[in-house]
Amino acid sequence: MRAVAIVLLGLVLALGLAWGARALEVITPLASASPSLDAPLGRDHLGRDVLARLVVGAWTFVTPGALACGVSLGIGVPIGAAAGWFGGLVAAGQRALTASVESVPTLGLVCLGAAIFGPSPQVLGALAGLAWAPRVAEAVRARLESLRQAELVLALEAHGVPPWRVLIHHLLWVGCRGLLLRQALTLFAAVLTLETTLSYLGDLGVAEPTPSWGNMLSFEWGIDGNPWAAAAPALTLWITCVALAWLNEPEGRRG
Amino acid sequence: MAERTLTLEGLHLADPAGNPLLHGVSLQLTGGQLTALVGASGSGKSLTVRALLGLSGLTVTAGRLSVHDGDRITRPYDSLPNAAAVERSFATLRGAVLGWIPQDGRAALDPLREVGAQLTAVARRAGHDPNPGRWLERAGQRDAHRVSRLYPHELSGGMAQRVNVALALARGARFLLADEPTTGLDPTVQEAVLTTLRALVDNEGVAVLLVTHDLRLVPRLADTLLVMHAGEIVADGPAKALRDLTHPAAVALRDATARVSGGWL
Numbered sequence: 001m002r003a004v005a006i007v008l009l010g011l012v013l014a015l016g017l018a019w020g021a022r023a024l025e026v027i028t029p030l031a032s033a034s035p036s037l038d039a040p041l042g043r044d045h046l047g048r049d050v051l052a053r054l055v056v057g058a059w060t061f062v063t064p065g066a067l068a069c070g071v072s073l074g075i076g077v078p079i080g081a082a083a084g085w086f087g088g089l090v091a092a093g094q095r096a097l098t099a100s101v102e103s104v105p106t107l108g109l110v111c112l113g114a115a116i117f118g119p120s121p122q123v124l125g126a127l128a129g130l131a132w133a134p135r136v137a138e139a140v141r142a143r144l145e146s147l148r149q150a151e152l153v154l155a156l157e158a159h160g161v162p163p164w165r166v167l168i169h170h171l172l173w174v175g176c177r178g179l180l181l182r183q184a185l186t187l188f189a190a191v192l193t194l195e196t197t198l199s200y201l202g203d204l205g206v207a208e209p210t211p212s213w214g215n216m217l218s219f220e221w222g223i224d225g226n227p228w229a230a231a232a233p234a235l236t237l238w239i240t241c242v243a244l245a246w247l248n249e250p251e252g253r254r255g
Numbered sequence: 256m257a258e259r260t261l262t263l264e265g266l267h268l269a270d271p272a273g274n275p276l277l278h279g280v281s282l283q284l285t286g287g288q289l290t291a292l293v294g295a296s297g298s299g300k301s302l303t304v305r306a307l308l309g310l311s312g313l314t315v316t317a318g319r320l321s322v323h324d325g326d327r328i329t330r331p332y333d334s335l336p337n338a339a340a341v342e343r344s345f346a347t348l349r350g351a352v353l354g355w356i357p358q359d360g361r362a363a364l365d366p367l368r369e370v371g372a373q374l375t376a377v378a379r380r381a382g383h384d385p386n387p388g389r390w391l392e393r394a395g396q397r398d399a400h401r402v403s404r405l406y407p408h409e410l411s412g413g414m415a416q417r418v419n420v421a422l423a424l425a426r427g428a429r430f431l432l433a434d435e436p437t438t439g440l441d442p443t444v445q446e447a448v449l450t451t452l453r454a455l456v457d458n459e460g461v462a463v464l465l466v467t468h469d470l471r472l473v474p475r476l477a478d479t480l481l482v483m484h485a486g487e488i489v490a491d492g493p494a495k496a497l498r499d500l501t502h503p504a505a506v507a508l509r510d511a512t513a514r515v516s517g518g519w520l
Contacts, residue, residue, distance in 0.1 A: 028376070160346065160349040
């Protein structure tokens with residue numbers, strides 16, 4: 001099932017590359033046309049192909065999503081690893097940091113960042129990653145602490161495994177990789193909703209004419225003619241969030 | 256059989272504040288011998304075991320340790336002021352010569368990997384046969400093929416202990432330091448685990464240090480007995496001579512054991 005989902009995602013993204021021009025093509029006489037063979041989801045009120053815009057719009061999550069995952073793991077894992085390994089003051093510092101960053105709403109932080117650095121998907125992704133990093137650190141520290149409480153670490157050292165290998169291989173890679181994958185997927189879903197929210201609200205997200213599901217929704221909201229022009233991005237967004245949540249569900253034991 | 260002895264002389268260990276925790280612990284382990292280290296909780300048994308592995312995390316203020324395994328002689332405490340040299344020396348001993356059998360067998364295993372994979376990884380790093388079944392069988396585990404495909408949470412307490420013994424053997428350990436390996440196991444399983452250790456001593460010339468607070472195990476299983484009290488070895492001798500112990504701490508331990516077990520001892 002997961003493999004099928006990944007292949008489908010790849011196909012959609014490939015199609016998005018091919019349809020870049022088609023998504024921007026304005027055909028005024030066909031404004032708000034109903035679904036047809038030519039445009040299976042009809043056209044928006046400028047006469048652009050809704051399906052093409054939907055598919056191309058999927059790309060707007062890729063950069064901020066990947067950037068957010070990179071930033072949050074890149075910052076969160078080392079901090080969490082240090083807190084879990086050394087404990088004491090380092091762990092206390094990590095907890096204080098987590099609490100202070102968590103107390104700022106992510107949406108507010110991202111709006112602030114967009115106002116300072118200008119709205120762009122890169123800024124959005126980096127800031128979302130920054131806001132998420134303390135959660136990653138917290139999860140890694142908690143996992144390391146629970147693994148260390150077991151006699152595992154002492155046993156590994158008694159078997160002659162060097163301490164750096166215990167930390168990097170046994171605790172972080174084997175112990176945390178599933179958890180980190182889960183964190184990354186959750187973050188990706190969060191970035192997706194965040195980006196859509198900002199694009200829907202207007203100025204701070206992806207700007208017209210570049211398609212994003214959020215700006216498609218806000219652009220077509222309340223316009224008569226082709227209901228699919230607004231319903232399609234809303235439904236796609238909903239299905240994608242459900243799918244990401246489903247991907248995130250633990251699936252029995254896996255090697 | 257090549258000479259195989261571990262000799263610890265006058266080990267002094269202090270906590271970070273400088274309070275002494277072990278005062279001159281001396282003991283000797285010999286290949287083909289099972290040595291029992293008994294004492295009440297908090298007497299320093301586990302600390303002694305960790306110090307033998309160089310994993311006490313505390314300051315060794317004095318002491319000499321020499322480990323002879325065949326032609327190979329290691330003396331990790333010879334360069335006492337140089338902590339880095341001590342650690343390097345212990346790093347060559349841990350796993351390759353000294354093995355640790357924990358109290359909670361399941362907690363000492365990687366919870367996220369199959370038992371067989373853990374054994375293979377350890378054996379491969381030591382340059383030994385990576386087939387996990389072989390090591391499980393040597394550790395007295397029946398049905399080794401099935402067991403190697405289980406995860407630690409699926410093991411019984413006795414199986415988990417055999418897996419830990421197998422890990423130590425796969426790594427090449429010739430001295431097994433077993434820190435209360437049967438605590439929390441039911442008597443049948445206790446007996447099976449201890450019989451496994453005894454068989455390794457008799458058949459393969461392994462040296463075992465068995466830490467326990469259960470004196471009843473000693474006369475039947477052990478060759479030598481050490482009694483520990485407040486950070487010191489207060490009595491030692493052949494295990495059969497348990498009744499001749501005169502030190503007050505040893506007598507108290509023996510009498511208490513006799514009372515709780517209904518005069519069994």
